Structure formats: C-alpha cells, structure tokens
Amino acid sequence: MQTILITGANGFLGSYLCELLMPDYKIIATGKGECRLNYKHLNLQYEKLDFTNEENVKEMLQRHRPNIIIHAGAMSKPDECELNKKQAYLTNVKSTRYLLKQANRVKCFFVFISTDFIFDGVKGMYKEDDESGPVNYYGATKLLAENEVKEYVFEWSIVRTVLVYGHPKSGRDNILTVVAKGLQKGETLRIFDDQLRTPTFVEDLANAIRTIIEKRVTGIFHVSGEDKLSPFEMAIAVANYLGFDSDLIEKTNAEDFQQQAKRPAKTGFNITKAKDELNFMPTSFTEGLRKTFK
Numbered sequence: 526m527q528t529i530l531i532t533g534a535n536g537f538l539g540s541y542l543c544e545l546l547m548p549d550y551k552i553i554a555t556g557k558g559e560c561r562l563n564y565k566h567l568n569l570q571y572e573k574l575d576f577t578n579e580e581n582v583k584e585m586l587q588r589h590r591p592n593i594i595i596h597a598g599a600m601s602k603p604d605e606c607e608l609n610k611k612q613a614y615l616t617n618v619k620s621t622r623y624l625l626k627q628a629n630r631v632k633c634f635f636v637f638i639s640t641d642f643i644f645d646g647v648k649g650m651y652k653e654d655d656e657s658g659p660v661n662y663y664g665a666t667k668l669l670a671e672n673e674v675k676e677y678v679f680e681w682s683i684v685r686t687v688l689v690y691g692h693p694k695s696g697r698d699n700i701l702t703v704v705a706k707g708l709q710k711g712e713t714l715r716i717f718d719d720q721l722r723t724p725t726f727v728e729d730l731a732n733a734i735r736t737i738i739e740k741r742v743t744g745i746f747h748v749s750g751e752d753k754l755s756p757f758e759m760a761i762a763v764a765n766y767l768g769f770d771s772d773l774i775e776k777t778n779a780e781d782f783q784q785q786a787k788r789p790a791k792t793g794f795n796i797t798k799a800k801d802e803l804n805f806m807p808t809s810f811t812e813g814l815r816k817t818f819k
Contacts, residue, residue, distance in 0.1 A: 526551050526568070529738070530591040532576055532624070533598030535561040538638065540695040541731040542595060543569060546738075553589050556598070561695045576620040586627035593634045593738055596624055599667070603642065603786035606663035617666035621673050634680045636737060641687040641722070641749075643668040646789020649721055653685075653745040653798055661786035682737050684730075687749040687794055690759075691727030692817050700724075701817050704760045708769035718757035719778040723749040723793035726813035729805070736803045746803065747794035752810040759810070766814055 527550050533539040534554035540562055543554045547566040554562060555574035562571060575581050576598060586594075599617050600606055606613035621637065628635050642664035643657045659665045674681050690699045698706070707714050725748065733748045754762075757776055764771035779788065799805035808816070 527592040528553060528589060529593040529595060530586070530589060531555065531595045531597060532574065533596075534571065535695050535697075536597060537691075537693060537695065537697045537699060538689060538727060538730060539597045540697075541691075541727050542597065542734060544694065545731050545735055550593075553585075553591060555585070563694065576624060577615050579623045582620075582623040583627050586624075586631060590631045591633050593636065594624060594628055595636045595638070595734065596621060597638045599638070601640075601663065603661050603663040603788065604784055606666065607661060607786040610662055613662055613666050617663075618669045618673065621670040625673055625677050629678065632679050634682075634738070634741065635674060635677055636682045636684065636734060637670065637674045638734075639667050639671055639683050639685040640664065641685060641792035641794065642789060643671065643685070644789055644792055646791050649791035649793045650723075650795050651747065651792065652795045653747055660789050663786060664789070680741060680743050682743050683745045684734060684737065685745065685747050685794070686725045686730050687792055688722045688724040688756075689727050689730055690724050690813065690817060692819070699727075700756060700759060701763050701814065704763045704774075705767055705769075705818070708764055708767070708773055711773065713773050713775060714760060715775045715777040715782060716757045716760045717778060717782070717788075718755045718776040719790060720755055720788055721753055721791040721793055722756070723751060723753055724759060724810060724813075725749040726808040726816070728816070729807050733799060733803055733805050736805070740803070742802055746799050747796055748799050748805065749794040749796060750807045750810055750813070751796065753793055754810060762810070762814055767818060
C-alpha cells in the first residue's frame with residue numbers, strides 16, 4: 526500500500542482528501558495544530574507538522590518516506606498575506622522548497638495545490654499555459670511556489686482551482702456557509718458583484734486529485750466548475766435556496782469596499798485539459814449548492 530503525506534489536512538480540501546483516499550492508501554495527515562478530522566480509519570494517521578520548519582519537514586519525510594505528497598497547506602487569505610508578507614513567503618514559498626528538497630530524497634510524486642490568483646483577472650477563463658500576472662502578494666507567493674515545483678526532477682503535478690465551496694467537514698467555512706450563517710443571524714452582508722469566478726465544488730476537486738494520483742498524470746491542471754458567477758450571485762442563490770431574506774445582501778465592488786489585497790476581477794478556468802486527461806466532469810453550481818446544504 527502506498528503512503529500519501531497530506532499537508533493542510535485539517536483544512537477544507539485536506540479533510541476531504543483524507544476521507545476520500547484513506548480506504549486505499551496509508552495517509553499521513555499533517556497539520557500545525559491538533560487533529561480536527563472527525564473520522565478515523567486504520568489507514569489514517571495524524572501528526573503535527575510545522576512545514577515552515579525545515580528540520581521538522583526533514584524528520585517527517587525521512588521517517589515516513591511517502592510515495593506521494595499532496596501539498597494543500599498554505600497561508601491562503603489574501604489580506605493576511607498582504608499584511609504579513611514575510612510570513613506569507615515563509616509559509617507559501619519556503620515551505621514548498623523544504624518539502625521538495627526532502628521529496629527529492631525519497632523520489633516521491635509531488636502534487637501542489639495552487640490558485641486562480643496567479644492570474645491578473647483581465648481576460649478570464651484561463652488555460653493552463655496562459656501568462657500569469659498576480660495582482661496581490663498571495664498570488665505572487667503561489668506563483669513562486671509553482672516555479673519551485675516545476676524545477677523538481679521527479680514526477681509533479683500542479684492543480685490550480687477557483688473559489689472552492691461545499692459542506693465543511695472540519696469546521697472551516699467557505700463562501701456559501703459564511704453567507705448562510707450571516708443570513709441566519711439577520712446580518713446585512715456586502716458581497717462583490719464586480720468579480721467573476723467559476724466556483725469549484727470541493728468533492729470535484731478532491732476527486733480530480735485522486736485521478737491524478739491514480740493515473741500518475743503530470744503537469745498543470747485547471748480544475749473548477751463551469752458556471753460563471755459573481756460572489757453576489759452565489760450569495761443570492763444561497764438565500765433563495767435556504768429561504769432567507771435576499772434583501773440582506775448588498776452589492777459592493779472593489780472601489781467601494783477597500784481591502785488590503787487587490788483581487789483579480791475576472792478569473793475562471795477553461796477546464797478542457799482536465800476533461801480530456803482526467804475525465805473530469807464538474808458538478809453544476811445548482812447541484813453543488815444542494816449538496817452543500819443537504
């Protein structure tokens with residue numbers, strides 16, 4: 526049985542990956558804090574790992590010698606990255622370098638989870654080989670980390686994704702559940718209507734990563750939904766589906782709502798390559814919404 530080491534296992538995607546893969550692989554689930562996974566399996570083992578500490582990474586990989594690493598852990602909030610650039614660089618770039626260095630010693634398959642924020646958001650519907658141009662520091666660090674992965678001499682894949690949503694297994698909210706909780710409390714929510722995304726159902730993303738592992742497919746893959754939506758449209762859909770007052774949701778835009786980190790206006794992915802090489806069939810947003818609140 527092959528061993529997979531997953532970083533960010535307590536996170537939104539990480540928790541789905543652990544549950545999906547643990548019947549067929551030995552899973553070393555790692556996170557910075559205590560285990561928040563709410564399931565157990567003979568193949569699942571949780572260990573604390575500070576992947577910003579090179580010695581910790583070295584010890585972990587030499588002890589477990591995984592066949593596959595899925596690096597899903599990151600400092601992923603753009604405003605936090607903008608305010609704490611030194612920590613963002615350490616967490617997103619240096620840590621990837623540390624993991625790759627030790628992965629090189631055990632010659633394992635390295636899968637790196639990246640983001641649509643490596644693009645400038647001018648044209649949208651990006652293909653894998655489109656020119657990058659991040660508009661914030663979070664996107665810049667993920668692009669630098671991608672460049673580190675591309676230098677890895679053994680097998681690697683980069684999986685870029687867009688605005689992941691779904692039912693949170695480990696207590697980590699996403700745009701849909703944040704909106705639902707706010708509306709349930711009767712809060713007024715200001716949501717962007719000047720950004721376009723192709724939101725990704727979390728189960729689709731996890732399944733695509735499993736396919737990459739099983740087929741040992743290498744290269745860069747864009748994995749997202751096909752529905753083109755603004756965050757405002759997503760929020761209205763949540764209100765309508767759950768029967769909450771949609772009048773509580775107010776439109777805002779980048780000019781009116783100042784944030785530390787600029788967001789790319791229009792991203793979204795062309796997922797033709799994922800369909801062709803991974804047999805990827807994304808869940809519609811309508812169905813993903815239903816599954817999120819089932």
